[in-house]
Amino acid sequence: MALTVETLREDVAGLLGEDPEDIPLEENLVDYGLDSIRLMTLVGRWREAHGIEIEFADLAGRPALEEWAKLLGLPR
Structure with a gap:
């Protein structure tokens, strides 16, 4: 299963x-x-x-799903 905004949300x-x-x-x-x-x-x-290479600090600094989607390059 691919990582999507909905996967993040779930x-x-x-x-x-x-x-x-x-x-x-x-x-x-x-x-x-x-x-x-x-x-x-x-x-x-x-x-x-x-296989996502993202740092904890990057996500912690912007704790919103839409921001994480941008950081991870996911379509909204």
């Missing part, structure tokens, strides 16, 4: 115990409960499953 929602539709693309994910441990989990998951 992975984040799964870690937060939320419905994917309840996670907005533009909102700060920290406000939804994303902490550094969960973010490290996501980075590791995406590296392993999709």
Whole structure:
């Protein structure tokens, strides 16, 4: 399965115990409960499953799905 914005959303929602539709693309994910441990989990998951080479600090500095999609070069 390819990494898409919807995959990002589903992975984040799964870690937060939320419905994917309840996670907005533009909102700060920290406000939804994303902490550094969960973010490290996501980075590791995406590296392993999709071969993504992204740094934790890059995602932590811009904690919104739309920003991550830009960093990862994903179409919206």
